[in-house]
Amino acid sequence: MKKILLASVALFGFAGAASAADLPVRSAPPAPIVAAVPVFTWTGFYVGVNAGYGWNDSGDGDLVFEDTTIIGDRDNDGGFVGGGQIGYNYQIGSFVVGLEGDIQYADFGGVNYDFGPLGIYENDNDDWFGTVRARAGVAFDRALIYATGGFAFTDNRNGWTVGGGLEYAFTNNLSAKIEGLYVNLEEEDFTFAGTTFNTGETDFGVVRAGLNFRFGTY
Numbered sequence: 001m002k003k004i005l006l007a008s009v010a011l012f013g014f015a016g017a018a019s020a021a022d023l024p025v026r027s028a029p030p031a032p033i034v035a036a037v038p039v040f041t042w043t044g045f046y047v048g049v050n051a052g053y054g055w056n057d058s059g060d061g062d063l064v065f066e067d068t069t070i071i072g073d074r075d076n077d078g079g080f081v082g083g084g085q086i087g088y089n090y091q092i093g094s095f096v097v098g099l100e101g102d103i104q105y106a107d108f109g110g111v112n113y114d115f116g117p118l119g120i121y122e123n124d125n126d127d128w129f130g131t132v133r134a135r136a137g138v139a140f141d142r143a144l145i146y147a148t149g150g151f152a153f154t155d156n157r158n159g160w161t162v163g164g165g166l167e168y169a170f171t172n173n174l175s176a177k178i179e180g181l182y183v184n185l186e187e188e189d190f191t192f193a194g195t196t197f198n199t200g201e202t203d204f205g206v207v208r209a210g211l212n213f214r215f216g217t218y
Helices: 002-022
Strands: 044-056 063-065 068-070 072-074 078-092 095-106 111-114 120-123 128-140 143-153 158-169 174-185 189-192 195-198 202-214
Touching: 044 095, 044 174, 078 128, 078 202, 095 143, 095 202, 128 174, 143 174, 158 202
Parallel strands: none
Antiparallel strands: 044 078, 044 202, 063 068, 072 111, 078 095, 095 128, 111 120, 128 143, 143 158, 158 174, 174 202, 189 195
8 A cells, every 4th residue: 555655656746747847947038139339430531511711911912123112902801712622531549640632712812013104913813722631630539629731732833731620520420620721822923014023922811611521430
């Protein structure tokens, strides 16, 4: 009798263990996968437009020829400046270096020279200029403070430019900037009444705002 009872208990115990093994295993659900937020970078190509104001710092353009001063009368000292730019930035840590080129319309007017009985000569200034500049600055996340400088040119004169600015990326692909430049162009010759005159260097300043579309932010 005792053997039969022990055998029954063992049988029921085995059956219970087998049933428990068939029950589903409860475990915690897998943790959700969260994608890492991309880190903003200034690296990449960009194109943009700009507009602002430029002013001539070369005075009235008076000429000195054989100890005689020929009075110049500049049409205006400043005016609208606007154009487009294209460039590339590369960010290394907090430092950003790059190269930018731009073409600008510039409404600076011309200079009229009074040669007395010989008449008045109208020397039109170039109504455009361009620059090719290096840029180097420090980035504070989406804000960039930079210095810039390089080569300046017009139709028939070359020179140099230096300046600086502040740029801020308000979306991943759009950034706005405000920038100031000082431009120096080499001397220019013109001929009047069979005599060649030299106007001297041309200096002007530019303050402009710009908008850039940036490719490949991440």
